[in-house]
Amino acid sequence: MATLKPSPRIRYLFAVNPTAVLRLGLWGVLSIVLMTVDHRYQGLNDVRDVLATAIYPFHYLVRLPADAGNWLSENLASRDALLAENAQLREKQVFLNVQLQKLTVLEAENRRLRSLLESAVNTPERVLIAELLAVDFDPYRHHILLNRGRRHGVYAGQPVLDQHGVIGQIIQADPLTATAILITDPNHALPIQINRTGVRTLAQGTGNFQELELPHIPNNEDVKIGDLLITSGMGGRFPRGYPVGTVTKVEFDPGSPFAHIVAKPVAQLDRIREVMLLEGELPAVKPEPGSAVAAVQMP
Amino acid sequence: MTTAYPTGRWVIVVSFLIGFLLAGIPLPKELSPFRPDWVAMVLIYWCMALPNRIGIGVGWGVGLLLDIGRGALLGQHALALAVVAYLTLQTYRRIRVAPLWQQAFSVLVFLLVEQILIFWISGVVGYPPHDWWYLAPAVGGMVLWPLLFVILRDARRYFQVS
Numbered sequence: 001m002a003t004l005k006p007s008p009r010i011r012y013l014f015a016v017n018p019t020a021v022l023r024l025g026l027w028g029v030l031s032i033v034l035m036t037v038d039h040r041y042q043g044l045n046d047v048r049d050v051l052a053t054a055i056y057p058f059h060y061l062v063r064l065p066a067d068a069g070n071w072l073s074e075n076l077a078s079r080d081a082l083l084a085e086n087a088q089l090r091e092k093q094v095f096l097n098v099q100l101q102k103l104t105v106l107e108a109e110n111r112r113l114r115s116l117l118e119s120a121v122n123t124p125e126r127v128l129i130a131e132l133l134a135v136d137f138d139p140y141r142h143h144i145l146l147n148r149g150r151r152h153g154v155y156a157g158q159p160v161l162d163q164h165g166v167i168g169q170i171i172q173a174d175p176l177t178a179t180a181i182l183i184t185d186p187n188h189a190l191p192i193q194i195n196r197t198g199v200r201t202l203a204q205g206t207g208n209f210q211e212l213e214l215p216h217i218p219n220n221e222d223v224k225i226g227d228l229l230i231t232s233g234m235g236g237r238f239p240r241g242y243p244v245g246t247v248t249k250v251e252f253d254p255g256s257p258f259a260h261i262v263a264k265p266v267a268q269l270d271r272i273r274e275v276m277l278l279e280g281e282l283p284a285v286k287p288e289p290g291s292a293v294a295a296v297q298m299p
Numbered sequence: 300m301t302t303a304y305p306t307g308r309w310v311i312v313v314s315f316l317i318g319f320l321l322a323g324i325p326l327p328k329e330l331s332p333f334r335p336d337w338v339a340m341v342l343i344y345w346c347m348a349l350p351n352r353i354g355i356g357v358g359w360g361v362g363l364l365l366d367i368g369r370g371a372l373l374g375q376h377a378l379a380l381a382v383v384a385y386l387t388l389q390t391y392r393r394i395r396v397a398p399l400w401q402q403a404f405s406v407l408v409f410l411l412v413e414q415i416l417i418f419w420i421s422g423v424v425g426y427p428p429h430d431w432w433y434l435a436p437a438v439g440g441m442v443l444w445p446l447l448f449v450i451l452r453d454a455r456r457y458f459q460v461s
Contacts, residue, residue: 024385034374062323
C-alpha cells in the first residue's frame with residue numbers, strides 16, 4: 001500500500017539529464033554556424049542593427065552610476081576649486097586664442113600657396129561631437145561605442161579624432177550608436193608620414209594603447225625619437241596632416257631589412273570621453289566586405 | 300505539490316540583469332583586468348541551485364545577449380556560456396555540498412575554460428590575446444564567488460525560488 005514515491009523535490013535534487021551532451025552539441029553547432037555567418041558574410045548586420053537599437057537604453061543604464069558620480073562631484077565641488085578651475089580655463093583660453101590667431105594667418109597663407117601650386121586640398125570643415133558610452137568592451141579588441149549614429153549622419157569609415165590627434169575610424173554605424181575602431185587595434189593600420197622627413201609608411205596597432213608599430217622602414221632611413229607622425233592622406237579615408245603619434249623607440253637590427261620602430265599615439269586612447277567625427281564627403285573607396293579596415297591601403 | 304512549480308522567475312531575470320550591469324560598469328584602470336565575468340558566475344549559481352530549470356539553453360541565450368552587448372562575434376559568448384552551463388550541470392552534485400572556498404576553485408576552473416574558449420575564438424578570427432592577462436577575470440571571479448554565492452542563496456531563500 002505504501003509505495004515509495006519520491007517527492008518532487010527529492011527528484012529534482014538528484015535530477016540527471018541524460019540529454020545534456022546532445023543539447024550541448026546542438027547549441028554548440030548553432031553557435032559555430034552563427035559565428036561563421038557573422039564573420040564571413042556580414043549577413044547578420046541587419047540583425048545586429050535591430051538588436052543594437054533594442055539594447056540602447058541598457059547602455060544608458062550602465063552609464064548611469066558613472067554619470068551620477070560625475071554629476072555629484074561637479075555639484076559638490078567647493079567654490080575655491082571651481083574658481084581655481086575657472087581661472088585656469090580662462091588662462092588656457094587666452095593662450096589658445098593667441099595660437100588661433102596665428103593659425104588663421106597660416107591657413108590663409110597655406111591656401112594661397114596651394115592655389116599657386118594648383119593642388120586641391122579638401123579640408124573637412126564641420127565636425128560632429130560624440131560622447132563615449134561608458135561601456136567596457138572586450139579589452140583585447142580596441143573598439144569604442146559612441147552615442148551618435150546613422151541618424152546624426154555618422155557613416156562607416158568616418159575619421160574619429162580627439163583634441164590631441166587621430167583616434168580611429170567608424171567601422172559600424174547603427175541608427176543611434178556607432179562603433180569605432182581605435183588606431184591601436186591589432187587589426188588597424190593607418191597610412192602616415194613622418195612630419196620631419198616626409199617618409200610615408202603605415203602605423204599598425206599592437207593591442208597596447210601606448211604603442212603603434214611602423215613596419216617597412218628601411219634600416220638606413222632617417223628616423224629619430226620624438227619625430228611627429230601625421231596622417232598622410234593616402235587611402236582616401238583620413239584627411240592629410242592630423243597628428244597621430246610620436247616615435248618613442250628606434251632599433252636597427254643589422255640582421256633584418258627593416259628597422260623596428262615604435263610610436264606612441266598623441267591621443268590618450270585609454271581615457272577618451274568626447275571625440276570629434278570629421279564630416280567630409282563620403283570616402284571614394286568603398287570598404288570591401290570581409291575586412292573591417294579595407295579602405296586602409298598601402299601607400 | 301506546489302513546490303514543484305517553477306516560482307520566482309523574476310528573481311532569476313533580475314539577477315542576470317544585475318550581472319549584465321556589473322559587466323558593463325566602468326572600473327578603475329588597475330582593477331579593470333580582474334573584472335569577473337558576472338554573468339557567467341550568476342549562470343553557474345543558478346545551474347547549481349536549480350539544475351532542472353536553468354541549463355545549457357539559458358546559458359546560450361544569455362551568452363548571445365552578452366555578444367550583442369559587447370559587440371563581439373555573435374555566438375562567441377553563447378558557446379562559452381553553454382559549455383560553462385554543461386560543466387556545472389555535470390558536476391553540481393559534487394560542488395554544491397562543498398565548502399565555499401572549495402566551490403570557488405571549481406568556479407575558477409569553469410571560468411578559465413570560458414575565458415580560454417572566448418579567446419581561442421577571438422584568436423581564430425584575428426584577435427589573438429597578446430599576454431596572459433586575459434585569464435585574470437577568472438581569478439577575480441574566484442575571489443568574489445563566496446560573496447555572490449551568499450547573496451544569491453539568501454535571495455533565493457527569501458523569495459523562495461525553486
